[in-house]
Amino acid sequence: MHNLHICSRHLSYVFCISILLYGCAHEDATPKGRYESGAVIVNEGGFGSSNGTLSFYPLNAGVVEQNIFRNGQGDFAGDVVQSIAFHGGKGYIVINGDNKVEIVDSNTFESIGTITNEVLDKPRYIEVINNNAYISVWGPYENGGFSLVDSYVLVIDLMTNEVIKKIETDEGTEQLLRAGNYLFASNYNYGASTTVAVIDPADNTLVDQLEVGSGPVGLVIDANGKVWVLCTGDFGSSNGMLVRINPSMLTVEESIPLHINPDVDLAITPDGSSLVYTGGINVYSMPISSTVAPDSPLFIASDVVSNYALGVDPTTGDIWIGDALNFVSAGKVFVYDAMGNAKTSFVAGIGPTQFMFK
DSSP states (O other): OHHHHHHHHHHHHHHHHHHHHHHHHHHHHSOSOTTSSSEEEEEOOSTTTOOBEEEEEOTTTOOOBOOOOOOTTSSOSBSSEEEEEEETTEEEEEETTTTEEEEEETTTOOEEEEEEOTTOOSEEEEEEETTEEEEEEOOOEETTTTEEOOOEEEEEETTTTEEEEEEEOSSSEEEEEEETTEEEEEEOGGGTOOEEEEEETTTTEEEEEEEOOSSEEEEEEOTTSOEEEEEOOOTTTOOOEEEEEETTTTEEEEEEEOSSOOOSOEEEOTTSOEEEEEETTEEEEEETTOSSOOSSOSEEOTTOSSEEEEEEOTTTOOEEEEEOTTSSSOOEEEEEOTTSOEEEEEEOSSSEEEEEEO
16 A cells, blocks of 8 residues: 555656646747747838838738737827837837837737937937947938938937937948947948948947948848948949958958949848849849859849848748839738749838848
């Protein structure tokens, strides 16, 4: 009887542990939210129309969902939804026309908070490092036109959502990229600026502004940890350029002239070995080992009317192109495999401008 009692207790113990383990596994497998895994499409909307939106495309289901985040008025995300970034379970939606950043749960897109400030004047992109958000800001227009006179990177303490530093840069500060110990910020200014700002997030100081060529905008990191910059050129006077920066030495290692004025987006293949960029409906690919730009495109996206966004799925290598059409009706997204074969397409919001894969 004594042995039977011990055996019974042992079996009960094993059974309880099994239940606990199953419960933990079951809990871990529980979805965190309906937007946990897939592609988020940022739709700019019409300028001044306050109809910018976010779409979500679940990569395993293939059915797009529109307008997944609505502002306090309940209709759309806002006026000119510029970009989004994810960090620490949160999404940061930069809304250029409304001069604010909406903070959401990255898996449910439920609102968590809003960053507003009088110096948040035409924000563009955001990068989160530790507890600080770095936001590129175009700043005010001059004399009622569209000339930029005071661009900068704002540093926001995310514990309080207050500005702690304003880092002055050259005009038209655009995309942000953390590489090594530094934050890189491209200064575009419609093709007129020629520098990439280098910021040290350890003390939030401007370390340097590297000369790279006219119109630097797109930024990526390659397989070797090097930073690549896509320069559009100064339209009407110079072609574009691909520039490689050593992020440790803060030096320009290579400048490769392009035969075109490329669009603003630069993407990279999942293994970091090839750069992808566009010129209209022509899609180009260049190995990072190359010193000469390709003469011919990888493929022509002949279904696209008005190319407005480029992205590469970091898992599959699929190439995504956003078609703005006329900025009045809903845009479209076209997906191609890595060789340019059409895979699928779907309707997005007005002016699809960015893809973020999660």
